[in-house]
Amino acid sequence: MDIAVVGAGSLGSLLGGLLAREHDVTLVGRDPHMERVASDGLRVRGVEQFHSEPAGRTDVPASADLAVVAVKSDDTAAVAEQLADCDLEVCLSVQNGMGNEEILADALSCPVLAGTCTYGARLEEPGTVAFTGRGEVVLGAREGGESAVGQRVGAAFTEAGIDATVATDMPRRLWAKLAVNTAINATTALARVENGALADGPGADLAADAARETARVAREQGVDLTDERAVALTRQVVRDTAANRSSMLEDVAAGRPTEIDAINGYVVRVAEEPVPVNETLTRLVRTWAAGRDE
Ligand SMILES: NC(=O)C1=CN([C@@H]2O[C@H](COP(=O)(O)OP(=O)(O)OC[C@H]3O[C@@H](n4cnc5c(N)ncnc54)[C@H](O)[C@@H]3O)[C@@H](O)[C@H]2O)C=CC1
Numbered sequence: 024m025d026i027a028v029v030g031a032g033s034l035g036s037l038l039g040g041l042l043a044r045e046h047d048v049t050l051v052g053r054d055p056h057m058e059r060v061a062s063d064g065l066r067v068r069g070v071e072q073f074h075s076e077p078a079g080r081t082d083v084p085a086s087a088d089l090a091v092v093a094v095k096s097d098d099t100a101a102v103a104e105q106l107a108d109c110d111l112e113v114c115l116s117v118q119n120g121m122g123n124e125e126i127l128a129d130a131l132s133c134p135v136l137a138g139t140c141t142y143g144a145r146l147e148e149p150g151t152v153a154f155t156g157r158g159e160v161v162l163g164a165r166e167g168g169e170s171a172v173g174q175r176v177g178a179a180f181t182e183a184g185i186d187a188t189v190a191t192d193m194p195r196r197l198w199a200k201l202a203v204n205t206a207i208n209a210t211t212a213l214a215r216v217e218n219g220a221l222a223d224g225p226g227a228d229l230a231a232d233a234a235r236e237t238a239r240v241a242r243e244q245g246v247d248l249t250d251e252r253a254v255a256l257t258r259q260v261v262r263d264t265a266a267n268r269s270s271m272l273e274d275v276a277a278g279r280p281t282e283i284d285a286i287n288g289y290v291v292r293v294a295e296e297p298v299p300v301n302e303t304l305t306r307l308v309r310t311w312a313a314g315r316d317e
Pocket residue numbers: 029030031032033034035051052053081093094095096098101102105117118119120140141142143144145146270282
């Protein structure tokens with residue numbers, strides 16, 4: 024399969040490096056990382072250590088069988104515009120946050136698959152990505168149901184040794200992942216703590232409250248996600264990633280833009296009833312961001 028991974032930073036470089044073991048992969052990212060990949064290939068270290076030879080470029084190719092979108096959610100609209108002129112069979116988002124698939128589907132004529140990813144990656148230096156944790160990629164039709172092209176994409180990921188599941192309930196899975204991210208990301212970023220700090224005490228209560236609000240909004244949107252499931256999933260991820268720093272904590276610590284608008288901010292935007300915890304978390308992170316930009 025001819026695959027373009029658009030947004031070859033941390034996660035995109037890892038998935039692209041893994042996919043390149045079985046497929047023709049082009050990483051689309053920014054220099055100096057792309058210059059180094061083009062000249063020396065990609066080095067993966069950590070959970071697995073290997074070197075792979077994907078192509079590296081800073082603009083999207085004219086065509087590909089599959090485009091995997093792995094930019095931060097604020098950059099999705101720009102990527103959608105770039106991909107509109109690319110001849111694609113299918114596009115898959117592996118991003119966190121909500122709304123990415125809709126932005127891509129509005130711009131592209133090919134099917135857009137939804138995806139969640141729990142693999143961990145961190146771009147260490149140009150040409151080198153750290154594989155920090157195994158996980159899984161779950162993908163499928165973004166509105167749920169069977170998808171023949173989703174089966175083909177899932178098979179391509181599996182051929183490359185990626186733990187991939189093709190699901191028929193992607194709306195519920197996206198909302199479940201969103202509930203976890205609304206509970207953990209902003210809370211840990213603001214408190215400057217690792218995920219495990221939310222295992223008990225006031226942090227656990229705040230995380231559970233945020234997850235419950237998100238589950239209620241999911242149900243308002245017609246998605247069957249119970250409060251109990253949202254809280255249980257959050258607690259499971261807190262346990263499984265206790266020593267991790269969330270992506271939002273990493274972004275805040277580095278002074279980078281966060282994905283608050285596509286995570287807690289999305290819940291606030293679509294909620295039909297008040298969501299005070301998500302609203303407060305959103306306002307606090309946006310206050311930090313405003314202070315950063317001064
Ligand atoms: N890093 C991880 O372990 C995981 C990340 N995610 C999600 O995956 C998405 C990507 O996250 P990261 O890889 O950590 O972010 P990142 O910032 O490391 O990588 C994104 C890359 O895309 C590049 N980019 C932005 N716009 C572009 C464009 N128009 N053309 C080409 N390149 C462009 C950026 O320069 C950056 O290098 C986020 O939604 C994140 O929440 C999900 C699970 C795990």
